[in-house]
Every structure is written in C-alpha cells, then in structure tokens.
Amino acid sequence: MSTTPVSSIPISIDYTSKDYYSLREELIARIQDRLPEWSASDPSDFGVALVEAFAYLGDLMSYYIDRNANESFMATATQRSSVLNLAQTYGYIPAGYRQSFTTFNFTNTSASQITLPAGTVFSGDVVIGDIVQKVYFTTNADVVIQAQIGDVAGTASITANEGRPVTLVSSNTNTYGELIGVSAGIPNTTFALGEVPVVDGSVEVYVQDGDVYSKWTQVQHLIDYNPTDQVFQITVDENNVVYVNFGDGVSGFIPTKYSEVRANYTVGGGIIGNVNAATITDINYVSGLSESAITALGSSLTVTNSAAIGGSDPETLDQIRISAPLSLRANNRAVTLQDYADLSLGVTGVGKANAAASVWTSVTVYIAPSRSATDTDKQPGLDDLGATTIEYANIKASVTDYLSTRTLLGTTVTIQPPTYVDGVLSISYTKLPQYTTTEVETSIKSTILSVFGYAGMNFQDTIYPQDIEFVLQQVPGIKVAKVTVLHRVGTTGLLTLTGAANEIFRFLESNITVGAM
Numbered sequence: 438m439s440t441t442p443v444s445s446i447p448i449s450i451d452y453t454s455k456d457y458y459s460l461r462e463e464l465i466a467r468i469q470d471r472l473p474e475w476s477a478s479d480p481s482d483f484g485v486a487l488v489e490a491f492a493y494l495g496d497l498m499s500y501y502i503d504r505n506a507n508e509s510f511m512a513t514a515t516q517r518s519s520v521l522n523l524a525q526t527y528g529y530i531p532a533g534y535r536q537s538f539t540t541f542n543f544t545n546t547s548a549s550q551i552t553l554p555a556g557t558v559f560s561g562d563v564v565i566g567d568i569v570q571k572v573y574f575t576t577n578a579d580v581v582i583q584a585q586i587g588d589v590a591g592t593a594s595i596t597a598n599e600g601r602p603v604t605l606v607s608s609n610t611n612t613y614g615e616l617i618g619v620s621a622g623i624p625n626t627t628f629a630l631g632e633v634p635v636v637d638g639s640v641e642v643y644v645q646d647g648d649v650y651s652k653w654t655q656v657q658h659l660i661d662y663n664p665t666d667q668v669f670q671i672t673v674d675e676n677n678v679v680y681v682n683f684g685d686g687v688s689g690f691i692p693t694k695y696s697e698v699r700a701n702y703t704v705g706g707g708i709i710g711n712v713n714a715a716t717i718t719d720i721n722y723v724s725g726l727s728e729s730a731i732t733a734l735g736s737s738l739t740v741t742n743s744a745a746i747g748g749s750d751p752e753t754l755d756q757i758r759i760s761a762p763l764s765l766r767a768n769n770r771a772v773t774l775q776d777y778a779d780l781s782l783g784v785t786g787v788g789k790a791n792a793a794a795s796v797w798t799s800v801t802v803y804i805a806p807s808r809s810a811t812d813t814d815k816q817p818g819l820d821d822l823g824a825t826t827i828e829y830a831n832i833k834a835s836v837t838d839y840l841s842t843r844t845l846l847g848t849t850v851t852i853q854p855p856t857y858v859d860g861v862l863s864i865s866y867t868k869l870p871q872y873t874t875t876e877v878e879t880s881i882k883s884t885i886l887s888v889f890g891y892a893g894m895n896f897q898d899t900i901y902p903q904d905i906e907f908v909l910q911q912v913p914g915i916k917v918a919k920v921t922v923l924h925r926v927g928t929t930g931l932l933t934l935t936g937a938a939n940e941i942f943r944f945l946e947s948n949i950t951v952g953a954m
Contacts, residue, residue: 455499461492511758517675520754525672528658528769529761532786532807533637533673534706535828536599537748539574539717545582545591547737553580554724558601559740561717565709572710573601574717574742575703577827582738598827599748600636600705605722607631613643613650614701617681620644622694624685632704635679637786638831639703642669642681645696657784657839659689666690671785677751708812710748717742747817747828749808756788756807756892771844777802784839786832788817789855791896793938798848803896803939804829804836805855810892815943816857817891825854855896856939860889863922863950864909872914878951880912889944896941900934917954 454463465477465488477485508519524531541559545551557576562569574597583591604610609631618628630640643650644667653667659682662668668689670682681700684690692698720735752760764783771777777792781804788807794800806817806828818829825833833852840850862885868877887893888908889900902920909918924932926948934942 455496455503457492457496460495460499461488464488464491511761515754517754520757521673521675524757524761527761527765529757529764529783530657530671530785531673531752531757531760532749532788533677533679533751534634535747535749535786535806536636536639536703536706537710537712537745538596538598538827539712539742539745541574541576541595541597541717541740541742543580543582543591543593543595544739545593545737546585546739548584550584550591551582551734551738553582553595555579556602556722556724557720558605558722559597559717559742560719560721561712561742563709563712563716570709572599572712572717573705573721574599574710574745575601596827597742598703599710599745600639600703601722603630603632603700603702603704606704611699613699614641615699616697617700618698620683620692620694620696620698622691624691626683626692628681628698628700630679630681630700630702632702633677633679634704634706635677636703636706638835640671640679640681641701643699643701644692645698646693650697650699656689659684661842662689664688664690673751706748707750708748708809710745711813712742712745714744715741716745746814746820747806747826749806749812749814749817751809752788752807753809756809760788769843771800771840771848774800777840777844777850780840780843781836784832784835786828787836789895789941790836791938797845799851800844800848801851801853801938802836802840803853803855804832805896805941806832808891810887810890812891814891815945816855818854819857829854853939855941856937858934858936858940858942859926859948860900860934860942860944861922861924861926861948862905862920862944863952864905865919865921865952865954866909866915867917867954868914869916874953877912877914880914881909881918881951882946882949884908884912885944885949886946889942891941891943894941894943897936897938898934898942899936900942902931902933919954922950 454460469475507513508516511523514520555576555578558573560571560573563572576595576597580593580595582593585591603615607615609616615631617630620626642653644653653669656668656670659670664686666689672680672682683692720731723731760782763779766779771780774792777800778790781787781790781802786807787804789805791803792800808814808817818826820826836852844850864881902923905920906918909915922931924930936942
C-alpha cells in the first residue's frame with residue numbers, strides 16, 4: 438500500500454483566523470511547510486511583503502463577509518438602512534417624527550378685537566448643543582382675543598402643534614402642496630418629499646386629474662388593495678427622507694401618465710419641540726397679513742406658551758427589533774388576544790399595546806404612543822389633566838381602521854388609552870469609597886428613571902424588588918443596594934407591583950427616596 442508523502446499532506450487551516458495577524462501567521466506556517474529554511478524574519482523580504490499584503494486583503498474580505506452576514510438579520514444588524522429594510526419584509530412600518538403640542542395664552546392690549554385664523558405660526562429659539570435653532574408652532578383653530586377694556590387686557594388661549602405647513606417652507610407649492618413629481622404611468626412609482634423632517638401622519642397626497650386634483654388615501658400596505666383603489670404607502674429611509682409609494686396596477690392604482698403629484702404635509706416634529714414654557718414668543722405668519730402688518734400686530738399682542746410635550750424622534754433600532762417580529766407573528770389576522778396587540782403594534786405611531794377580553798365577541802385593546810428612550814414625556818397619549826391628546830386620537834383612529842378588516846366576524850373591538858400608575862420607591866445603599874454621595878445618588882435615580890421609564894415598561898408589567906436591586910448593582914459606585922419600600926401611590930409596604938391590563942407603571946423623581954445604609 439502506497440503512503441502519501443508527508444510534504445503532500447495538507448496543513449489543517451484554522452477557518453476562525455480572520456484578522457490580519459492570524460492570517461499572516463497561517464500563511465507563513467503554510468510557506469514554511471514547503472520552505473523550512475525561510476524564516477520570514479526580515480521585513481524587507483519580498484516574500485514577507487506578499488504575505489502581509491495577502492493577510493491585509495484577507496482581513497478586509499473577512500470584515501465585509503461578517504458585516505454582510507450581520508446586516509442580514511434583525512438581531513445583529515447595526516445600520517439603520519438594514520434594520521428598516523428588514524422591518525419592511527416583516528410588514529412593519531416604524532414610527533417617524535411626532536410633533537409636540539402646547540397651549541398658547543394671548544394678551545391683547547389694544548382697543549380692537551384681534552382674530553387669528555387657524556394655521557397662524559409662532560416661533561421661538563432653542564439651544565441644542567450650543568447651536569441656536571428656531572422652533573415653529575401652528576395653531577389648530579381660529580382664536581378671538583377681545584380688546585382691552587379699561588386696565589383689563591383681553592385674553593384667550595388656543596392649542597398649537599409643533600411644525601409648519603410645507604406651503605410655508607418649500608417654494609414649489611400651491612393649494613395642493615409641494616410638487617413631488619410627475620407620473621410616468623409605470624408600476625411602483627416612488628416620489629420623495631422635498632423637506633425633512635416630516636411629522637408622522639401629516640402627509641396628504643393629491644394627484645392631478647385633468648383640471649382638478651384628487652386626494653388619495655394613505656394605507657399601511659398596498660398589497661391589501663385592488664387595482665382601482667387610489668391609495669399610497671409611506672416609507673422612510675435611514676436619513677429620515679419620506680417617500681410616497683404608489684401601486685403596480687394589481688395592488689393599488691397607478692397614477693395617470695403625465696399627471697402631477699403633490700403633497701401637503703407638516704415640516705417638523707421630534708424632541709426638539711418639547712420646549713420649556715415661555716419659549717415661543719414671536720408671531721411668524723398670519724394668513725392674509727404682510728410682514729409689516731404682523732410686526733405692527735406684535736406691538737399690542739403678546740403670546741406665551743406652556744411647556745410643550747409629546748414630541749418624539751423616530752423609533753430607535755432596538756424598538757424596531759422588538760416590534761417588527763411581533764407584527765409578523767400575528768400573520769395579518771386577529772384571533773388570539775396577542776394577535777390584537779401585535780397587529781396594533783404594526784400601526785405607525787403605536788409603541789405599546791395590550792388586549793383583554795372576558796368573551797371573544799368583545800375585545801378591548803389598550804394602546805400608547807411610541808417614544809424614544811430620551812423622551813421626557815411623563816404620560817404619552819395624555820395631557821397634564823389626564824385627557825387624551827391629538828396624537829392619541831390619531832393613532833386610535835389608525836388602529837381602529839387597521840383592525841376592522843382583520844378581526845373575526847361578530848367581534849367588537851374597543852380602543853382605550855393607558856392608565857399610568859405611579860410607584861413609590863425607597864433605596865438604601867452602600868457606596869464604594871472612591872465615589873461621592875452625590876455621584877452615587879444621582880446615578881441611582883437616573884438609572885431608575887431610565888431602565889424603568891416609559892421606554893422600558895409595558896402594559897401589565899410586574900416589577901419585583903429584586904429586579905430593581907439587580908439593575909442597581911450594575912451602577913458604578915454601588916457596593917450594595919437594597920429596596921426598602923416599593924408600592925403604588927396610595928398604598929404602603931414592600932410589595933411586588935403587578936399591573937392590570939390597562940396599566941403602565943412609572944416612577945417620578947419625586948417618588949424616589951435614596952439614602953445610605
């Protein structure tokens with residue numbers, strides 16, 4: 438029997454060698470198997486130079502192979518473009534920029550009544566990272582401010598939302614909004630809106646039909662509609678540019694060739710709109726008034742705002758990773774209670790959802806708006822008085838419409854807002870000697886408010902004292918942390934917090950007590 442020469446036996450290659458240094462050593466070992474006398478010790482050796490060039494190329498190729506593999510899966514993707522594309526395959530549409538709202542209080546010191554029409558724009562300056570930025574708010578309805586009588590000035594209040602109509606921002610607009618393109622009459626036509634950022638849910642699309650423009654309907658998924666339905670879908674890329682997508686003639690109608698496509702939308706949104714009180718003081722635009730007339734109006738009319746809340750940036754990658762698979766699991770139909778919650782999470786702007794029912798014919802779905810971890814809104818979806826906000830009303834209407842075609846016949850669905858339940862918490866701790874008391878106590882409070890804040894909580898959560906202690910053990914400077922008090926506001930003791938179907942727990946700084954052991 439013949440024996441294979443030793444020099445012909447292939448060397449076992451370590452396929453986990455992917456970096457430059459590992460590849461260099463593997464290549465040198467392979468060469469030295471054939472040329473034992475080659476030491477590879479001289480950096481100027483041409484052979485060494487070739488080995489290092491190949492090792493560099495291998496390192497680079499390994500990086501791109503790994504990145505390509507990582508970006509193909511929701512759990513490992515790091516690029517926003519990859520996560521958005523994967524979410525689209527799940528049929529999930531992440532929430533975009535949401536606008537804040539505030540109340541304007543007017544004072545009229547003139548002898549004449551002043552009427553401000555809906556759509557009046559006010560502005561103010563905010564400082565973000567040493568950069569002064571102007572923030573705009575637009576009123577939602579007409580407001581009449583009575584004239585001053587004697588020494589008593591006329592007053593009035595009105596609600597306003599952050600952002601401006603695109604007609605005041607873009608130069609390429611008319612009554613039907615910004616011209617975003619002209620149809621070529623081909624399937625799957627897509628047009629980009631010209632301004633960024635765009636308030637989520639504010640886009641209205643008009644398509645030219647002869648001498649008039651027809652308003653088309655925004656839908657979650659074009660595939661659910663017929664060839665004659667005048668519908669469009671909104672998508673957003675990694676740079677937050679918003680696109681209007683039309684059908685292919687099978688799922689959704691194709692706009693007639695050569696017809697103009699225009700869009701009305703609100704430019705604004707985001708946490709920048711959560712301004713402090715008395716920030717918005719300037720009158721920026723009043724329909725029908727010239728700049729000089731607006732300036733003259735400002736001499737007798739003053740405006741101040743309450744603290745604005747509700748503004749939020751687009752969903753983070755982590756939020757998308759959680760919500761996108763849930764929307765797929767429901768398989769576009771609602772049978773179980775979990776299906777109702779998962780489908781609701783697939784509606785743009787919904788960040789939390791839970792469903793409850795005692796009989797299958799009557800299901801209650803509790804929803805709350807989406808927020809990023811940096812938002813400071815204490816009760817998203819509700820105002821300071823506990824009433825539902827315009828934002829909540831919009832997502833409620835969207836969820837109602839979305840579920841209407843996906844529920845079992847004979848089932849009634851009721852959409853309800855969340856109930857926020859305040860928790861009372863006391864922490865005793867022992868710190869490490871190199872940290873100050875102020876540093877440790879500040880870190881404890883910020884950790885509680887972050888981990889157990891709105892972004893980290895959900896409907897019907899259960900919070901054990903041990904959960905809080907485990908989190909605090911990771912805080913720098915903490916040697917030992919012990920929960921001594923944990924209960925709902927209005928009760929006492931050291932309890933496990935168990936939420937009902939409609940409840941979301943929250944911790945306010947005023948309800949957190951921290952002290953050394």
